[in-house]
Amino acid sequence: MKSSILVTGGAGYIGSHTAVSLAKAGFRVVLLDNFSNSDFQAVQGVRSLINAEVPFYEVDCRDTDGLFDVFRIEKEKGHVIKGVIHFAALKSVGESVENPELYKDNNILGTERLLEVMRAFDVENLVFSSSCTVYGEPEVVPVDENAPFLEAESPYGFTKQACERLIVNHLTRNPKFNAVILRYFNPIGAHPSAVIGESPRGVPNNLIPYLCQSVAGIRGALHVFGTDYPTPDGSCIRDYLHVMDLAEAHVAALEFLFKDKLRDKDTGWRAYNLGTGKGASVLEVIQAFEKVTGLEVPYSIAERREGDVVAIWANASRAKDELGWQTKRSLEEALNDSWRWQKKRPDSQ
Ligand code: NAD
Ligand code: UDP
Numbered sequence: 168m169k170s171s172i173l174v175t176g177g178a179g180y181i182g183s184h185t186a187v188s189l190a191k192a193g194f195r196v197v198l199l200d201n202f203s204n205s206d207f208q209a210v211q212g213v214r215s216l217i218n219a220e221v222p223f224y225e226v227d228c229r230d231t232d233g234l235f236d237v238f239r240i241e242k243e244k245g246h247v248i249k250g251v252i253h254f255a256a257l258k259s260v261g262e263s264v265e266n267p268e269l270y271k272d273n274n275i276l277g278t279e280r281l282l283e284v285m286r287a288f289d290v291e292n293l294v295f296s297s298s299c300t301v302y303g304e305p306e307v308v309p310v311d312e313n314a315p316f317l318e319a320e321s322p323y324g325f326t327k328q329a330c331e332r333l334i335v336n337h338l339t340r341n342p343k344f345n346a347v348i349l350r351y352f353n354p355i356g357a358h359p360s361a362v363i364g365e366s367p368r369g370v371p372n373n374l375i376p377y378l379c380q381s382v383a384g385i386r387g388a389l390h391v392f393g394t395d396y397p398t399p400d401g402s403c404i405r406d407y408l409h410v411m412d413l414a415e416a417h418v419a420a421l422e423f424l425f426k427d428k429l430r431d432k433d434t435g436w437r438a439y440n441l442g443t444g445k446g447a448s449v450l451e452v453i454q455a456f457e458k459v460t461g462l463e464v465p466y467s468i469a470e471r472r473e474g475d476v477v478a479i480w481a482n483a484s485r486a487k488d489e490l491g492w493q494t495k496r497s498l499e500e501a502l503n504d505s506w507r508w509q510k511k512r513p514d515s516q
Contacts, residue, residue: 169192169193169194169195170194170195170247170248170249170250170425171194171195171196171197171241171246171247171248171249172189172194172195172196172197172248172249172250172251172252172421173197173199173237173238173241173248173250173251173252173290174186174189174196174197174198174199174251174252174254175199175200175228175251175252175253175254175255175277175281176199176200176205176253176254176255176256176296177196177197177198177199177200177210177213177223177254178198178200178202178205178206178207178209178210178223179200179204179205179209179254179255180205180354180364180365180366180410181254181296181351181354181410181413181414182198182200182252182254182255183205183209183210183212183213183363184357184358184363184410184411184413184414185252185254185413185414185417185418186198186213186217186221187213187216187217187358187363187414188411188414188415188417188418189252189417189418189421190216190217190219190221192418192422194418194421195246196213196217196221197221197222197223197224197237197241197246197248198210198213198221198222198223198224199223199224199225199226199228199234199237199255200223200225200226200255201225201226201227201228201255202225203227203257203273204257204258204367204368205366206366208366209363209366210223212358212362212363213363215362216358216360216362216363222241224236224237227277228253228255228273228277228278228280228281229272229273229276229277229280230280231280231283231284234280234281234284235284235287238284238285238287238288238290239288242288248288248290249290249292249425250290250291250292250293250294250421250424250425251281251285251290251292251293251294252293252294252296252417252421253278253281253293253294253295253296254296255277256273256274256277256296256326256330257269257270257273257274257323258323259323259372260300260320260321260323260324260372260474261372262323263321263322263323263326264321264322264474267322267325270322270323270325270326271322271325271326271329274323274326274327274329274330275326275329275330275333278295278330278333278334279333282333282334282337286337286341286344289343291343291344291345292345292346292421292424292425293334293344293345293346293347294346294347294349294417294420294421294424295330295331295334295346295347295348295349296349296351297327297330297331297348297349297350297351297438298324298327298350298351299350299351299352299406299440299442299479299481300319300320300321300323300324300327300476301316301319301324301327301328301331301350302314302315302316302317302350302479303316303317303318303319303320303324303476304317304320304476304477304479305317305476305479308446308478308479308480309406309444309446309480309481309482310440310479310480310481310482311440311482311484311485312350312438312439312440312485316328320474320476321474331348331438334346334348334436335434335436338434338435338436344435345424345429345435345436346429346435346436346437347420347421347423347424347429347436347437347438347439348436348437348438348439349416349417349420349438349439349441350438350439350440350441351408351413351441351442352405352406352407352408352440352441352442352443352479352480352481353373353374353405353406353407353408353442354407354408354409354410354413355374355375355407355408355409355410355501355502355505356375356409356410356411356496356500356501356502356504356505357410357504357505357507357508358410358411358504358508359411359504359507361504361507361508361510361511364504364505364508364509364511364512365410365505365508366512370386371386374389374405374449374452375407375452375502375505376505377389378452378453378456378464379505379506379508379509380509381464381465381466382456382460382462382463382464382465382506382509383509383510387465388465388466388467389453389464389465389466389467390466390467390468390469391449391450391453391466391467391468391469392449392469392470392471392472392475393468393469393470393471393472393475394450394468395471396471396477396478397477398448398477398478399448400448400450400451401450402448402449402450403448403449403475403476403477403478404446404447404448404477404478404479404480405446405447405479405480406442406443406444406445406446406447406479406480406481407443407447407452407498407501408441408442408443408494408496408501409494409495409496409497409500409501409504410501411496411504412494412495412496413441415492416439416441416486416490416492419486419490419491419492420439420490420492423489423490437489439483439485439486439489439490440481440482440483440485440486441481441483441486441492442480442481442483442494443480443481443483443494443498444480444481444482444483444484444494445480446478446479446480447498452498452502453466455498455499455502456502456506458499459499459502459503459506460502460503460506462506
């Protein structure tokens with residue numbers, strides 16, 4: 168058994184899949200979540216896939232005492248937490264525009280408090296969930312990690328930029344601290360068992376959950392937000408990667424942190440883009456879904472969505488060169504897994 172790893176946001180979409188990959192790689196996972204965008208079913212799903220004891224704490228990352236208790240209780244049980252993967256955040260771009268204060272409070276303060284408690288317990292290794300939104304509308308694609316942070320397109324994007332800066336500042340004051348910042352592109356798909364997957368609350372904002380619910384008859388036709396963009400077919404381009412590939416990147420990042428203490432040879436932190444390196448347009452995704460499932464996607468062309476980046480995909484060669492990670496699964500496989508998960512949840516609202 169390797170080290171104990173605290174997974175904040177562990178009941179969420181990416182956190183739950185990562186927990187399973189971590190356990191498969193031999194880590195002992197400890198989950199923490201406040202269920203603001205998830206429920207206990209995901210914890211049960213993780214437990215059944217791991218088939219082992221998985222401690223879960225219902226705690227909010229802004230609650231210093233609650234966080235303190237998690238580290239203390241685990242320590243008293245003889246499991247010193249060696250690293251943290253910090254997924255816990257609110258992630259809806261639209262909601263962040265409506266309520267920017269909530270996003271600042273939840274995402275930035277949550278990260279600040281977590282860092283304080285990690286310091287109190289001498290926990291030196293952090294993997295942070297960032298996003299390609301930190302790049303805004305990039306001037307060059309594929310975008311690499313040296314691209315500047317442009318003005319954030321939304322308060323959500325702003326919180327990711329702010330958290331990255333917070334982590335880098337924390338490093339300057341804490342000589343032993345190491346952090347890997349992972350900038351995700353667009354994760355989709357589900358665990359192939361369909362025991363865990365993405366469970367958005369209410370009407371999904373993201374393309375794939377909406378598309379699946381549309382095909383399942385739970386929603387009306389999918390609205391394709393704009394086909395008049397300067398792209399080959401006029402719809403926006405993103406880099407969609409399978410959530411299991413993304414989960415495995417966290418294992419690679421942790422192993423890298425434990426093996427190559429960044430502090431010893433660098434500034435103590437490193438950022439990595441996580442994507443396939445290939446872009447797909449909204450219309451191409453619809454076609455790929457129809458091809459792989461044999462089902463028709465009901466859709467109509469709608470107005471552009473405010474704040475959408477036109478085209479972005481990753482240059483993920485740094486992750487390949489330094490973490491030894493690259494995506495293995497195709498867009499079709501991811502769409503098939505999303506659909507398999509949707510079929511298991513016919514009542515999803
Ligand atoms: P998710 O909403 O499924 O998971 C986040 C989890 O964190 C949820 O279970 C939620 O209940 C929990 N949470 C939120 N605030 C919390 C708090 N203050 N204390 C404790 N728990 C809290 O989202 P996800 O897609 O799994 O995203 C995970 C991380 O990855 C987030 O930081 C998100 O910003 C980032 N990210 C996601 C995407 C994406 O497309 N899904 C892309 C880039 C970055
Ligand atoms: N999109 C769409 N209809 C939807 C949801 C999304 O056409 O109902 C488009 C959106 O405009 C974007 C792409 O799908 O071009 C991916 O959007 P998503 O919200 O999934 O991810 P993000 O905007 O964070 O990249």
